[in-house]
Amino acid sequence: MLDKLKQRIKELLTNKIVNCVIGYEQGDNPTLARPVYITKPNEAERLVYNEYCIPILAKYILKPEVRSLKLEAGKIGIIAKPSDVRALVGLIQEKQIIREDVYIIAVGRKEDFPKIYDEIIETPLSELDAKRKTQDAEQLKQIAEFEKKTPEEKRAFWQREFDKCIKCYACRQICPLCYCRVCIADKNQPQWIPPMPNSGGNFSWNMIRAYHLAGRCIDCGECERACPVDIPLMMLNKKIQQMIKEKFDYQAGLDPEVPPPLSTYQEDDKEKFII
Amino acid sequence: MQITKTNLEQFINELIKSGKPVVAPIRENNLSAYKPINSFNQINLDLPFPTKSAKEYFLADYEKILSYSFGEKGQIEMKEPDQPKELILFGVRPCEAASFPIMNKVFSWDSQDKFYQERLAKNLVITVACEQSDDFCFCTSVGLSPQATDGSDIFMRKTQTGDYLAEGITDKGKNLIEKHKDLFAENSNEKPIDYKGPEKKFDLKKIKPWLEKNFEHPMWNQISLPCIGCGVCTFTCPNCYCFDMVDEATLKEGARYKMWDSCQFRMFTVHASGHNPRDNQSKRFRQRIEHKFNYYPDKFDHTLCVGCGRCIRHCPADMSLLETLITINKLT
């Protein structure tokens, strides 16, 4: 599979279908592959593809350094897991990228991808995707357990978890849908969110992050993975996903043609304040 | 002095009973952290190291540095901040202990940071020599080792039989041993486990001269592409000392807070005009390396890194300070 991938990337670069490809290489960390940019065909030899290819590559398409690599006519290639493609769908819907600017090389099982990729290298269910599926099930169980708690217990649970937050913003920085040029947490005239990692500051930050991703979070799990102090952020994200599904019958990142419910309006909306 | 495992347990429990908070590495779920403990049994000295270093007990992640209120006639009444408590830190790693005096160089330079200085004077550090390291450790490459006693008040080494050899390094440490001397015995012939630490991975002497000359080297762009600009590396680092301040006020009262800040954030260098001299992540990544291995040694004659490996271990994008330094070695 890897040989096929390398071969294909070489062709795409040689034929100038793409100007650069975002993929993974092996770095210092044996349990985490490193995002890499390939611009020359022979550099494709650096690519790896395995269960440690975790950091979400869709994030990197937004980096100014990468955008400048796009050059005039060419596209940016991206080696995409299902979550990468879902993130790209979100970014296209929200007009952060133009579909024609990216060339999506999906790697995995057809049924796991929204159908917007340019080509697919089919593989059996990868270890990484399988791991994600088990994690998903666990998180849903956690939520179900959580919902049995009393309001006081719920508050105490999140108080304890948020107290660990060190305001490093790794959750935001890794999130492919957190692309605001000036995040609400960085607005300091006035300071909307207390910047210190105290109870109030941490509570506001974590809740606002989750709310701003409502109906937009594509369920990649990267915020929780990046969090150095293991706050179960996916419990919040997944709960909100469930609510959006229930109220609007919508799941983010599946189809770029479906308008996202929280950033669109309909004249017959039952809430009068909408228009 | 030598202390048996049982007596060490009693020693720590006596310290806890004496009323001073005792902070040590513990495991909560899967997270390893330095936390105040109620009993010796909570302590866990195994790998992995605590994610956050013991820095927060010297440079608080946030603290109130002043507060004020307006009196009846509108006069301003200032309130002194709370005094930091005396703490005992047990089970600190030699690399982290070494970071406390290194950071003190900047906090006792042109302006005296009484918050840091007071904590440094009050805290008592009991270091335990490492018996193992992981792939990310590189203390031996920055002039330290698992046996380095810098910054420790008491230094402990485990022996082959599981006892500990304890050495009072400072008067503070010696006095504490003296006070509990019934728990300690003279050293027998037992040898401590002499773990030499990770192999040396780069030549520190070559780093600074290269950095001085290569501020604009193309390597910076190439190497920093994975970096997403979070605060993980600098906040978990025992040596990063940058902080920001913010005022919170109502019409009646207010307070000024100081909290950790990071040069990896875009906001760190944004001017009031909107101009940002470090306007991309590659410049911000370069700053972290230049500051630690060039500017700080220039000013304070010491590298601002003790080789604990946290910035690599916890980076969500697998950026590696170590690999950067090895690359620099290869370029010279």
Ligand code: SF4
């Ligand atoms: S990654 Fe975790 S510790 Fe960092 S700001 Fe987000 S929730 Fe807080």
Ligand code: SF4
């Ligand atoms: S080096 Fe890693 S931890 Fe540091 S800012 Fe970059 S991505 Fe975050």
Ligand code: SF4
């Ligand atoms: S720079 Fe990295 S290795 Fe050095 S002391 Fe800081 S966290 Fe540890």
Ligand code: SF4
């Ligand atoms: S590396 Fe950055 S955060 Fe750390 S001390 Fe230097 S300037 Fe401050």
